Amino acid sequence: MRPILAVRVIALSIAALAVALGGGSRPLGAVEPLAPNELGRFMILEYHKIDYPEARWTRTPENFRRDLQRLWERGYRTVLLGDLLDRKIALPSGTTPIVLTFDDSSPGQFRYVEKAGQWVIDPDCGVGILEAFAREHPPFGHAATFYVLPGADPPNRLFNQPELATRKLQHLATQGYEIGNHTLWHATLSRYPEDVVRKQIATAQEWIQRHVPGYRPRTLALPMGAYPKSVEWAVTGQVGGTAYQHEAILMVAGGAAPSPFARTFDPYHLPRIQAIDSDLGYWVDYFDKHPEERFVSDGDPATLTIPAARAPALRSPSTLRVVQRP
Ligand SMILES: [Zn+2]
Secondary structure, eight states: OHHHHHHHHHHHHHHHHHHHHHTTSOOTTOOOOOOOBTTSBBEEEEEOEEOSSOBTTEEOHHHHHHHHHHHHHTTEEEOOHHHHHTTOOOOOTTOEEEEEEEESOOGGGSOEEEETTEEEEOTTSHHHHHHHHHHHSGGGOOOOEEEEBTTSOTTSBGGGOGGGHHHHHHHHHHTTOEEEEOOSSOOOGGGSOHHHHHHHHHHHHHHHHHHSTTOOOOEEEOGGGOOOSSTHHHHEEEETTEEEEOSEEEEEEESSBOOTTBTTOOGGGEEEEEOSHHHHHHHHHHHHHOGGGBOBOOSOTTEEEEEGGGGGGBOSOOSSEEEEEO
């Protein structure tokens, strides 16, 4: 009898604590108690411009803030794509990883403004909004990948403040973001022979390294979602003194991505979701209605918790200890 009584006392204490904290209602941002499922799917969101007015390729600063709030309230937490590829997902139990990506280095994604003689990050640009949100909601984090264009015409050349390009790329490289390859000037890779494809990719990396010496982008986002004739040209190569190696290639569409622990996970064909009302709304609603399909962390990076019925979908071998739940 004793253990049961002890459990009851703890349950009562938690209930009393909940009442004290939130008057009995679920506090804003609290996570639904979802069962762990590390074979569920996750979303890679794809943003383009953060600007006005809202359009097919533009999200307003207000709508971007709303997106973050909406994801936070539903238990999504940002993770770096590189950590997912490494299968190192260190999230609290019951939460779901989400990857934020920003293509084309347009000015509204990352802008400095002058304030009292100093350059400060514009609070209404993508980076400013994301960092402010993470300060208010630390568990959400501000992980994101920026697929930049080092050789595009303005305004898409490295966020369009040439004198601050180095400062911006160094901020990204050192403050918990990733810089990804998106070719030198947004070349549609399906149209070009091998040497041009490789030069576009290698030169993009080389020009990123002018700002952040030694930086190696781990992933490539395909301009227009167009694959070169051979995917291998985009994965690994060397042009002159520049060697590139990509562990993942991102498409421009395709919906939610399979778990990196699933057999169906294909890093060279990673699907993304356009972060606009229609597509993002569809997928957030979809996972609200089908929570059992969602990647839900078990809170322990050393174990992999999956529904027993889904065990055949597991990609093997995994170095993690697998826990099967009913
Ligand atoms: Zn693009």
